[in-house]
Amino acid sequence: MIEVEHLSKIYGSTSGIQDVTFSVEAGEILGFLGPNGAGKTTTMRILAGYLPASSGTARIAGYDVHEQSLAVRQRIGYLPETPPLYLDMTVEGFLYFVARLKGVAAGDRHRRVKAAIERCNLQEKRRVLIRKLSKGFRQRVGIAQAIVHDPPVIILDEPTVGLDPRQIIDVRNLIKSLADSHTIVLSTHILPEVSMTCNRVAIINRGQIIATGTPDSLEANLTGGAGYEIETEGDSAAAQQLIKMLPSVRSVESISTTEANRYVLRVISQPTTEPGPDIVAVLVGMGLKIYEMRRTRASLEDVFLELTMEETVTSDQLSVTSEQ
Numbered sequence: 001m002i003e004v005e006h007l008s009k010i011y012g013s014t015s016g017i018q019d020v021t022f023s024v025e026a027g028e029i030l031g032f033l034g035p036n037g038a039g040k041t042t043t044m045r046i047l048a049g050y051l052p053a054s055s056g057t058a059r060i061a062g063y064d065v066h067e068q069s070l071a072v073r074q075r076i077g078y079l080p081e082t083p084p085l086y087l088d089m090t091v092e093g094f095l096y097f098v099a100r101l102k103g104v105a106a107g108d109r110h111r112r113v114k115a116a117i118e119r120c121n122l123q124e125k126r127r128v129l130i131r132k133l134s135k136g137f138r139q140r141v142g143i144a145q146a147i148v149h150d151p152p153v154i155i156l157d158e159p160t161v162g163l164d165p166r167q168i169i170d171v172r173n174l175i176k177s178l179a180d181s182h183t184i185v186l187s188t189h190i191l192p193e194v195s196m197t198c199n200r201v202a203i204i205n206r207g208q209i210i211a212t213g214t215p216d217s218l219e220a221n222l223t224g225g226a227g228y229e230i231e232t233e234g235d236s237a238a239a240q241q242l243i244k245m246l247p248s249v250r251s252v253e254s255i256s257t258t259e260a261n262r263y264v265l266r267v268i269s270q271p272t273t274e275p276g277p278d279i280v281a282v283l284v285g286m287g288l289k290i291y292e293m294r295r296t297r298a299s300l301e302d303v304f305l306e307l308t309m310e311e312t313v314t315s316d317q318l319s320v321t322s323e324q
């Protein structure tokens with residue numbers, strides 16, 4: 001449904017994004033995750049036809065966002081970082097206005113506005129002036145204007161920024177409910193947003209996509225803290241030294257001391273390795289007892305920090321960018 005190839009944007013002497021390539025299948029919610037200034041808004045605005053790219057192509061439902069921008073605009077709903085709302089209009093008045101602007105046929109407007117109001121749970125605020133609405137309700141009006149012409153694709157730039165925790169939950173649930181009939185791209189710098197709302201993630205940093213995959217595949221394929229925690233006893237320094245020599249081990253440290261000479265070792269594995277049996281063999285070989293051993297997985301947060309803190313990404317990590 002969305003195909004982005006080698007997209008770059010240069011602002012004067014500053015690079016906004018470089019060689020960004022990704023695709024989104026129909027029905028997916030893709031989370032575009034990156035720190036401030038990573039290039040999320042630039043990408044969203046190019047997709048929405050609001051900003052021309054310097055090079056590369058982006059197609060939505062088969063239409064080129066630059067060459068066929070009208071056809072694209074009819075097929076997308078766009079919520080910019082700051083929703084374009086007319087504060088002196090009522091919610092309903094504004095949505096009729098937007099429906100007309102977006103070319104919804106006069107005979108169809110009533111049905112479409114009603115559907116958007118119901119979808120976004122705005123029934124009680126139908127006749128209220130937008131200026132009197134809380135930020136959470138304004139955001140819902142922003143989403144309602146994005147879906148009023150029933151586009152197959154919805155692009156949401158930081159849809160929960162500035163909302164309180166209750167409003168965040170409401171907006172996330174609304175986005176998830178839209179996924180049954182739409183393809184959605186949302187940008188965010190908030191990790192839980194991605195795990196809770198999206199079925200695929202593209203991580204962007206300094207204008208470049210550095211990984212894509214499902215949240216699960218990213219967690220499983222990148223190291224970011226995957227390994228073991230082992231409660232054992234005896235000579236901690238010697239145990240650490242021997243475990244560190246295993247080729248499948250990236251790092252080992254003692255993270256806490258428990259009762260009577262016991263301590264917990266945290267071992268981080270090399271990507272796609274299983275050092276568990278070798279660690280057991282080392283400890284048993286030293287005559288140490290193992291009281292507990294459990295596997296630890298990388299969280300998406302670990303993965304994100306690992307990727308965005310590195311200057312370059314290894315080929316192992318880049319392999320995750322192939323479709324999972």
Ligand SMILES: Nc1ncnc2c1ncn2[C@@H]1O[C@H](COP(=O)(O)OP(=O)(O)OP(=O)(O)O)[C@@H](O)[C@H]1O
Pocket residue numbers: 011014015016017034035036037038039040041042043189
């Ligand atoms: N109009 C502009 N003129 C010059 N540079 C710009 C312009 N818009 C964005 N940039 C630069 O392009 C880069 C990407 O910015 P962009 O706004 O796309 O990032 P972002 O990921 O959306 O960040 P944020 O979460 O802070 O909005 C940044 O270095 C930014 O300073």
